[in-house]
Amino acid sequence: MSTPVPAPAASRDQAPERAPLSAAKERTGSGSVPVVGIVLSLCLLALSAVLVRDALVLLGVLGGTPWLQTAVGAVSGTVPATWMVPAGVALGLFGLWLLTRAFARRRRTEVRLRSRTAVTTTPRDLARLSSAVARDVDGVLGASTAATRRAITVTISTTGAGSVREAVEQQVADRLAPLERSPSVRVKVEEGRR
Amino acid sequence: MIKRSVLGLDRLAAFVVGLVLLALGVALVLWWGGWLAGLWPRAPQELTLQTATDAFATSWWPGASLAAGVVLGLLALWWLLAHRPHRSTGPVRLTGSDGSGGLLLDGSAAVSTAADVLEDTPGVRSARGKLVRDRGALVAEVHAVVEPTADLERVVSGAEEALTDLADVLGRPDIRGRVRLDVARDVRREARVQ
Numbered sequence: 001m002s003t004p005v006p007a008p009a010a011s012r013d014q015a016p017e018r019a020p021l022s023a024a025k026e027r028t029g030s031g032s033v034p035v036v037g038i039v040l041s042l043c044l045l046a047l048s049a050v051l052v053r054d055a056l057v058l059l060g061v062l063g064g065t066p067w068l069q070t071a072v073g074a075v076s077g078t079v080p081a082t083w084m085v086p087a088g089v090a091l092g093l094f095g096l097w098l099l100t101r102a103f104a105r106r107r108r109t110e111v112r113l114r115s116r117t118a119v120t121t122t123p124r125d126l127a128r129l130s131s132a133v134a135r136d137v138d139g140v141l142g143a144s145t146a147a148t149r150r151a152i153t154v155t156i157s158t159t160g161a162g163s164v165r166e167a168v169e170q171q172v173a174d175r176l177a178p179l180e181r182s183p184s185v186r187v188k189v190e191e192g193r194r
Numbered sequence: 195m196i197k198r199s200v201l202g203l204d205r206l207a208a209f210v211v212g213l214v215l216l217a218l219g220v221a222l223v224l225w226w227g228g229w230l231a232g233l234w235p236r237a238p239q240e241l242t243l244q245t246a247t248d249a250f251a252t253s254w255w256p257g258a259s260l261a262a263g264v265v266l267g268l269l270a271l272w273w274l275l276a277h278r279p280h281r282s283t284g285p286v287r288l289t290g291s292d293g294s295g296g297l298l299l300d301g302s303a304a305v306s307t308a309a310d311v312l313e314d315t316p317g318v319r320s321a322r323g324k325l326v327r328d329r330g331a332l333v334a335e336v337h338a339v340v341e342p343t344a345d346l347e348r349v350v351s352g353a354e355e356a357l358t359d360l361a362d363v364l365g366r367p368d369i370r371g372r373v374r375l376d377v378a379r380d381v382r383r384e385a386r387v388q
Contacts, residue, residue, distance in 0.1 A: 018358050018361075018362065019358060019361065020354045020355075020356075020358040020360075020361055020371060021357045021364075021369060021370055022367070023370065023372070024328065024331065024335075024370035024371060024372040025331070027328075027374075030196060033201055033205055033208065034196055034201065034204055034277055036204055036207075036208045037200070037204030037207060037208070037273070037277060038277050040207045040208070040273075041274040041277075044266055044269065044270035044273070045267060045270035045271065047266060048265075048266035048267035048269075048270055049267065051260070051262050051263030052259075052263035052264065054259050054263075055256045055259035056260070058255065058259070059256050068259075069250050072243050072247060073247075075243060076242055076243050076247070077240060078241040079239065079241075080225050080228070082226070084222040084223065084226040085222075085223055087219075087222060088218075088219040088220065088221070088222030088226070089219065089223065091215050091219030091222065092216050092218075092219025092220055094212075094219075095212045095213065095214070095216030095217070095218070096216055097212070098208045098211055098212025099208070099209060099212035099213065099216065101205075101208045101212070102205045102208040102212060103205075103209075110374070113350050113375075114350070115350045115353065115354060116354055117353065117354060117357050117371045117373065118371060118373065119349075119350050119354075119373045119375065120372070120374050120375070121374065121377070122376075124377075125375060125376055125377035128377040128379065129342055129346075129377050131342070132342030132343055175346065177346075177347075179346075
């Protein structure tokens with residue numbers, strides 16, 4: 001009695017399809033929130049140093065006068081004065097700015113390319129690609145690019161040939177075609193450098 | 195990348211300090227204009243800070259100041275140091291690990307090898323990779339520098355192939371992938387052979 005041997009072709013058919021690692025979450029810029037956090041932590045560190053120093057002065061370990069008591073003494077006796085208007089406005093505006101930082105949305109800094117995993121680049125890199133594409137077009141003497149996540153503006157200087165602008169626009173759009181969301185491409189010909 | 199929990203703490207601190215400063219600024223202006231008494235009938239005509247002055251005179255103040263200073267100082271130091279980017283991971287436990295033994299792999303070495311594979315793709319100048327922890331997930335992160343003249347579709351295809359091989363090696367569907375393409379500033383000139 002012989003045992004059936006599965007055909008190699010059949011086992012190949014059943015093999016799971018190979019796939020790259022699934023896409024990770026998009027990286028986002030944290031903006032100025034960490035800077036605010038670092039500054040506030042340094043302020044807290046300074047306050048703690050003053051508290052420890054004052055305690056050591058009061059315990060007789062260090063010489064001098066306690067800074068907190070001096071500060072409170074200087075503020076005590078204050079009555080309403082004109083300087084409070086600019087100071088109050090400045091404090092209020094700074095407080096408002098901190099509140100806007102607290103609720104600021106994370107910035108999206110990258111653009112995605114069409115892929116089965118996450119492949120990304122940045123507008124700065126799109127600008128470099130676009131400039132390189134433009135420089136390779138016949139009739140272009142030089143090119144520079146400004147880019148955002150949604151729009152590319154290529155500025156070129158040309159030898160004066162007729163349809164350079166359209167050719168650059170087409171080739172940049174072709175090169176950026178693998179992007180998930182194609183940005184709008186605009187080409188400007190620099191005046192006086194044709 | 196800074197931990198999300200630390201960024202959350204930064205936001206909370208910015209909110210609290212911003213609110214306090216805003217209230218203080220508004221109160222200063224209202225006090226100067228004499229409108230504060232309308233909102234707060236017990237508004238003083240002169241700042242005395244009697245509670246603080248009384249606290250300074252007590253016997254427990256030096257000890258309390260020292261304790262508060264040390265606690266706040268440690269907290270501030272932790273907060274400050276938490277802003278260091280720290281995303282490294284330990285060895286990755288592979289599927290197949292059980293009670294009889296564990297199969298561990300240096301994840302960053304595997305991702306680095308995937309980056310080496312990507313480097314062989316035409317248009318890719320260099321690539322490096324490591325395994326990081328990002329928002330609760332393990333992410334194989336590869337940074338590649340591509341030529342300004344690179345064919346993006348070909349590079350994306352190379353990235354997918356490299357991350358497919360990596361997925362096979364790791365065998366962990368929970369590990370995610372991300373490839374960031376940086377475009378080189380200038381085209382690298384090929385060495386001329388005489």
